[in-house]
Amino acid sequence: MLGRHLGKPDPRSRQIAIRISHEELSQMVGTTRPRITEFMSRLRLLGIVEVTREHHLIVKEAKLRSYLHSIS
Numbered sequence: 001m002l003g004r005h006l007g008k009p010d011p012r013s014r015q016i017a018i019r020i021s022h023e024e025l026s027q028m029v030g031t032t033r034p035r036i037t038e039f040m041s042r043l044r045l046l047g048i049v050e051v052t053r054e055h056h057l058i059v060k061e062a063k064l065r066s067y068l069h070s071i072s
Contacts, residue, residue: 002028003059012050016057 007014022036029036043049048067050058 003057003061007057007059010058012058013060013062014058015052016059017054019055020057 003014003016007016022033026033026036048060048063
C-alpha cells in the first residue's frame with residue numbers, strides 16, 4: 001500500500017523517492033524498529049525490495065505478490 005500511495009512507476013516496479021526511517025515504518029505498521037530492520041533485510045535478500053544509492057526504495061510488486069501468495 002505504501003508503494004502505491006507514495007511510489008511512482010519505475011522500470012524495476014515502483015519507486016518510493018522519499019526517505020522513510022525504520023522508526024517511521026515501525027510506527028506505521030505497529031511494530032518495533034528492530035523488527036522493521038529484520039523485515040527489510042529479509043525482503044532485500046529475497047529481491048523484493050531494493051534501496052538505491054539515493055536511499056530510494058524500489059518495491060518489486062510482482063515478487064512481493066508472489067511471496068505473499070507463497071506464505072498464505
